[in-house]
Amino acid sequence: MKIMGLDYGDKTIGVAVSDEFGWTAQGLEVIRRTSKAADLARLQNIIQEHGVEEIVVGLPKNMNNTIGPRGELSMEFAEALQTKVKLPVHLWDERLTTVSAERTLLEADVSRKKRRQVIDKIAAAFILQGFLDSNKRR
Template sequence: MSANLVPLEAFLDLPDHARLLGLDLGTKTIGLALSDVERQIATPLETIKRVKFGLDAAALLKITQKHAVAGLVIGLPLNMDGSEGPRVQSTRAFIRNLAPLTALPIAFWDERLSTMAVTRTLLDADASRAKRAAVVDKMAAAYILQGALDRLMRMPAADPES
């Protein structure tokens, strides 16, 4: 396992005002969301059309530099019963290949129901099918990242004395 694969709690030790980038890895696209510098709010950023790993990784790493990202939160598409299927294996393989290319800490976040929740929100907002298709991946990334940010805010801060 790569040294930069960390539990979410490790993000509590990141420098102040450092952003996190959330990723929703799909087979055809990668949805991206960016946190604010206070790490409280996730905002949909963009969607990368997947081509091949080298190009996808280069585009992703360029975005991390452009936005001064200090850590990555990757949606882990577990099955509803918590088991790991082919999509989890694909996500882990992508991260296994990405991790050596960056020093950024990487944490997984359970993304069950994220796309369904976002799609329901878009349907409730009466978004057209084309509009939903254009934004669902980056909105799912924001949903994933917001879940991780909310969890981080509920974690006790590390004791500076320890």
């Protein structure tokens, strides 16, 4: 069963997809946001292309575990996505995933321009991998 991970942001949506076994997450693409309808349509296409059966949306929490305005927007997006695609959508704590993705890209000596192009899909892969790893332990 394939699972899709999303890093939902103001300007972009990072997309990652798991392998068939749900063991590993791979960054897939970065969607440049244009409109809610267009964003949801693109995600629906990806879901169909990859046979996705579940979705994980990163939930940006504050360091004190509260949910701020950014988290509320992610929750609204997750709800709209679930309504549109009729698949289970899970929210996953994404604290520090972008920081971890940035650090990984810096350690790999990726140029600043290239980092900007891929950081969101790497963050989506970190979100999805965290979810996958958590499910393995259950």
